[in-house]
Amino acid sequence: MSATVDRQGTIYAVSSGAGRSAIAVLRLSGPAAVAIVKGVAGALPSPRAARLMRLRHPRTGETLDRGLVLFFPAPASFTGEDCAEFHVHGGRAVMEGLVAAIAVHPDARPAEAGEFARRALANGKLDLAQIEGLGDLISAETAQQRRQALRQSEGALGARAARWRAALIEAGARLEARLDFADEAEVADAGEDALAPLIAPLVADLEAELASAKAGERIREGLSIVIAGPPNAGKSTLLNALARRDAAIVSPEAGTTRDCVEVALDLGGYAVTLTDTAGLREADGAVERIGVARARERARRADLVLWLSAADATQAPEAGLSDAPVWRIGAKADLGATVESVDLTLSAATGEGLDALLARLESFAAAAGGSGCEGVVTRERHRLAILDAAWALRPLVDARLPDEIAAEHLRMALFALERLVGRVDVEDILDEIFSRFCIGK
Template sequence: MHTLCRRKSSRTSVLLLLQQFRHHGTIYSLSSGFGKAGVAVIRVSGPQTSTALKSLCKSDIPKPRTVVLKKLFDPESSELIDRGLVLWFPSPHSFTGEDVCEFHVHGGSAVISAVLHALGNIQGLEPAAPGEFTKRSFHNGKLDLTEVEGLGALIHAETEAQRRQAVRQMEGDLSRLYNDWRLRLLKCVANVEAYIDFSEDDNIEEGVLDEVQVNVQKLKKEIVNHLSDNRRGERLRTGAHVVIVGPPNVGKSSLLNHLCQRPAAIISPTAGTTRDVVETALNIGGFPVLLSDTAGLRETEDVVEREGILRALNRAKQADLTIVVLDAPSLWKRMEGEDFSMITLLKEQLTDIYGTNENDTTRQSQNTQNQSTSLTQDGQPFQNLDHQCIGLNAVSDTHETCHNLHEEEEPFAEKIIVVNKMDLLTQPLDVRRLDLERLTVCPLSCTTGEGMEELVERISSSMKQICGNPLAGNPSLTHARYRTHLKNCVEALEKYQDLQNRDLVLAARALRSAIRQIGKITGAVSSEAILDVIFRDFCIGK
């Protein structure tokens, strides 16, 4: 057993030494994008950077942070490679905190390959791993983990709102907030442990523990408020999920193609054409949107189509915004009745879709019989209108949600009702009769495009509510791991409050646990496994 422990300890020591050597070696990589371009940036970082700079330029090192035009040569053959700009950033005033230089050369693939080959022939230099420059910046204290992840988000940002949130995080807004909480907790721990060690000597001021309790309660409240953000930051970083649902042949796929302005989904008059979820990423109003078209909702014996309908239901329940597509001519038939109520209709539809109670069976059967006389525009019996409302209360999977259409568990389970095929109506549709209060009705025609701008504006408005303003108020949580650690921190603070009057030593341990949870967010407490997950998504050269 002792031999096994010694072997394990020795192996761990070797790994730590290899990691330390890796962090102190000299690395190089193309930092700009791959492919032909006007200019390519090649970065070098580490103790051998000055050697690499002298070898390629065959001259002395230029002044720090000064752009200099230099001829670049192959160190072995002395052949001229290119003429470009050279910058020198001596340690510690560089991105990585190490000696860094950059070669700004012409962006042809042959030039880039020649410069990288020349650097690879210099002893002590090795190609950088993905994210290794940023990882060195973290290890050298230039960035903490929240700033690192902000930088990664900025690199991957595709919309203006994502860029704003990423820049704010990269500039350290989240880092300052979490470090402030950590320092306040450190002060609380210091006071508690001082009371434990010196209270009997009467060297501690009265009311120290009371002050700690006030500060812990205040801090817990701030963290809980921070957690109560409806995941705005995470939605903005990864994209809000918008799902299009409705019965077959109402124009769901046509609507998807209109919104993404390309034929992303197959369009056919045959019912059941869309059998799986078709997903596409969009930029609507500067916000990232993952738009999903789903299978038409109807009763079917087709096993494949039933699986598609099941996936549509599951996707609708997970949606941040649900777009329910109705058929204008079919809806007009229902509205001809004097006692028509859209609210009643939607409740019936929700019950029929989510009904799992045996008491609902009779009512469902009666609804089907009452509606069997309604005809669609092509003269066929309209039997599936009750299924057109799926997604209106997509956050619940029981029929009980229909009892109060306007009371929702999830405030961002937004719904937009699209009444398509308006061009087929011979008379205007009175939208006021739909009486939907909080739900928005957008009449439109996918054939003519009329009403499409109003729908896009409505989606954009919903995205502002779902994702929030990334520049307003305190910075938002952007990663699930932040949320996990902060929840653990709150639990530790609650444990302190529970133990403070019973066992102060255990209470102090709970405070130290809360400090560790915040430290895991910023990287003050970290493991190599966590760092590997964070940095692996960076491109090589960053």
């Protein structure tokens, strides 16, 4: 989406996704919504009440379908503009007919990705963090992602930012009063620093938010768990068992897996990407060498490494494999060997030990995601903005700065918070966020 795009007009989009379905929803927003609904349905339904209506092409008069029509007058709508929805049968020809009927109006044009949300932002219906939350809700795949996204879309971060902002504005007012009365210098200079007590709890709040920030990001992005170990340890067999499908090739040959194989898992509501990797050894060929390098790279960046070696030939994890926790797992326990120095034994062949591993993985994911209910930071953008604000305010708590400099620090913090909720400096962020939205949101 480029800055030159015409942002005016009345936009429409099929909001219910592509493909055949029982019901499909077409959404409309903009000044011509009323005229378009009247043109297609013959009349305007009462605000916010569904009405079954015959839908016709305004030029030919041909009936296209009978469907529910809803009208949401401005400003009490999602975008803040006049909005309408058509709930029709989800066949392709029905939708094509309806779209053609709407496109008859000269002011109507297809919406771009995220354009409804963009208008909601422009009209002050939602803040930027809420819009991000909506985007996350649409892509949420696990219960924890859903909970977090819902909280975000309901304005959890915005509410917190508003509280922080109020404290900053209060501090700014005190500072200004002091600057105004600078002539009565003794009063200001002799007085204790009125700012620090106001700013200190705010900084503590921001820093607490930062401390739990990673948890929110992990819930949203998913945890990375990597299976690594020597060749033939049973890594791919374990991946398949946990994924409950044949995602990776298994064979008695050492060096079967060359590339990384990823599967998405839902562990107790937490999203996890489980990666199977090439067995670590002095590789023979060029291809295997690349595979081994990739395996080490994945292990290095993982949130957790499962170091697998066959129970009858256990091997210690490579030194410096990862900064993340490395669990030593003795695989192929059915082969009967006794094992020391592993955290867990299992047999993917018989299923023994798999439930125990899953239970431990679930607690690990839950701990990494925090309680998932307090933090409001769900992405790097939030974390960096809060970090900027905390960084600007910290000096005000640590020392008494000259008033002009203190005022500048307050301004910087305020700016960081405004950026957080999308009040300033948003164009570039917007393009990036909205381009990932579905059409029709």
